[in-house]
Amino acid sequence: MATAIITPDQDAVVSEIQIAAPAERIFQALIDPRQVMQWWTSDDCQIESFAFEPRRGGQWRYDTKPTQMDINGVSKFHCEGEVLEFDPPRVLAYTWIANWHDHRSERTVVRWELAPSGAGTKVKVTHSGLKNLSVARKDYETGWRGVVEILKAFVEKRVDNAGSPATMRVTSDGNEIVSEVHIAAEPSRVFRALIDPRQVLQWWGQAGIYQCTEFTADVRVGGRWRSVGIGPEGSRFEVQGEYLEVDPPRRLTQSWVATWTGDAKTEVRWELQPTPKGTLLRLRHCGLAGHPQLAQSYRGWPRMLGWIQALLERGETAEMRTPISATGGHVA
Numbered sequence: 354m355a356t357a358i359i360t361p362d363q364d365a366v367v368s369e370i371q372i373a374a375p376a377e378r379i380f381q382a383l384i385d386p387r388q389v390m391q392w393w394t395s396d397d398c399q400i401e402s403f404a405f406e407p408r409r410g411g412q413w414r415y416d417t418k419p420t421q422m423d424i425n426g427v428s429k430f431h432c433e434g435e436v437l438e439f440d441p442p443r444v445l446a447y448t449w450i451a452n453w454h455d456h457r458s459e460r461t462v463v464r465w466e467l468a469p470s471g472a473g474t475k476v477k478v479t480h481s482g483l484k485n486l487s488v489a490r491k492d493y494e495t496g497w498r499g500v501v502e503i504l505k506a507f508v509e510k511r512v513d514n515a516g517s518p519a520t521m522r523v524t525s526d527g528n529e530i531v532s533e534v535h536i537a538a539e540p541s542r543v544f545r546a547l548i549d550p551r552q553v554l555q556w557w558g559q560a561g562i563y564q565c566t567e568f569t570a571d572v573r574v575g576g577r578w579r580s581v582g583i584g585p586e587g588s589r590f591e592v593q594g595e596y597l598e599v600d601p602p603r604r605l606t607q608s609w610v611a612t613w614t615g616d617a618k619t620e621v622r623w624e625l626q627p628t629p630k631g632t633l634l635r636l637r638h639c640g641l642a643g644h645p646q647l648a649q650s651y652r653g654w655p656r657m658l659g660w661i662q663a664l665l666e667r668g669e670t671a672e673m674r675t676p677i678s679a680t681g682g683h684v685a
Contacts, residue, residue: 355505357498359490365481366490368497373473374508375626375633377531380442380467381522382508392507393500398422398430407525411436413447425488427453434460439525443467455486472627476501519655519662528642532654537631538665544602546661547623548572556664557657558582560676563590574599578607598622609638617644634658 357368372379382388386403394400398420405413414433422428434448446464451457461482468475478497483490519534536543546552550568557580558564567581579593591612597620598606605623610616619640626633636658638651663669 355498355501357494359494362484363490364484365479366483366493366497367477367479368501369475369477370501370505371470371473372476372505372508373629375635376442376467376469376474377635378533378633379474379476379504379508380445381520382504383445383465385522388507392503395503406436407439407441409436409439411439424453424492425455434463437462438464441524449480451489454489459486461486476504519658521652521655526642528639530636530638530641530651530654532636532638532658533633534655534658534662535628535631535633536662536665540602540625540627540632542665543625543632543634543661544605544623546665547605552664553580555670556660558660558671559674560671561585562656563653564671570596572596572599584613594618594621614644619644634661 355368355370357366359366382392384405384407386405389403389405390400393403393415394417399418401416401418403413403415405411412433412435415431417430419429424430430451430453432449432451434450436445436447438444438446444464444466446462449461449463450459451461454461459482461480464479464481466477466479468477478501480493480497483493519532521530521532523530546556548570550570553568553570554565557568563582563584565580565582568579570576570578572578574596576596576599577593578596579591581589581591584590589612592609594608594610596605596607598604602625604625607621609619609621619638622637622639624635624637626635636654638654641651660671
């Protein structure tokens with residue numbers, strides 16, 4: 354249950370809630386227009402558009418369709434502002450100027466703080482600069498409580514949805530590709546599928562795209578790993594590296610050098626977080642800022658995560674998949 358208070362100085366509304374999801378997932382739900390359009394809306398106040406530039410100094414805006422509501426004589430709501438802080442997945446702050454405020458040019462500030470807590474994340478949103486906006490301030494006390502409760506329902510439903518498709522994003526500095534999928538299997542089982550050669554050969558690939566035919570792993574810090582297989586049009590590929598971190602069943606980090614990217618050395622980190630219905634598997638491919646030309650080669654990570662999900666949830670192997678032509682990258 355969300356809480357919401359007005360601070361004693363009457364300047365801010367502070368609302369807090371606990372969400373059973375990682376901070377990265379929640380942060381994306383706050384800035385991704387596609388996701389915001391799904392959750393930050395209701396039958397009484399339907400969203401019409403949302404735009405957000407994910408960087409400090411970026412602009413954002415929110416518009417609703419005409420409603421039956423009336424706040425300070427306004428029934429079609431618009432707010433906009435500038436991003437003041439952008440520190441994913443911990444802090445997001447932006448100015449908030451709304452057409453329904455008592456003083457419509459008044460600059461207020463909304464600040465989101467996300468902190469790990471138990472098996473999820475504590476979310477705190479503070480809307481400040483409200484001392485001279487008595488009508489809006491009273492409305493925000495109930496309004497923000499409702500917003501964070503809708504956010505919680507949306508994010509937790511996505512996390513618990515076994516069989517849901519993998520997602521992918523590139524960090525604002527271009528250094529990481531982050532891809533996630535929820536798997537209806539406990540973390541120890543998912544971890545084993547990442548390192549067991551027999552299982553890796555079952556899930557890693559699809560004819561015509563990228564199919565692993567040999568996998569070896571010395572699973573210890575400093576141990577070597579190697580994957581060999583067949584790429585598009587029968588071309589041979591090889592990926593190899595060293596295990597940098599082995600912490601079963603929570604984390605696995607490995608260096609990554611692939612034949613199709615020359616001697617470029619990057620890093621792949623697997624993070625496994627238990628959920629009520631399985632495991633949130635997050636992959637971070639790091640070190641891409643030093644090799645910007647490689648980013649396109651790794652756009653296939655969501656498909657690869659879909660393969661391991663298919664094996665663990667449905668028993669689907671690479672041999673069972675219909676051969677298709679390669680599209681968009683070597684990894685998947």
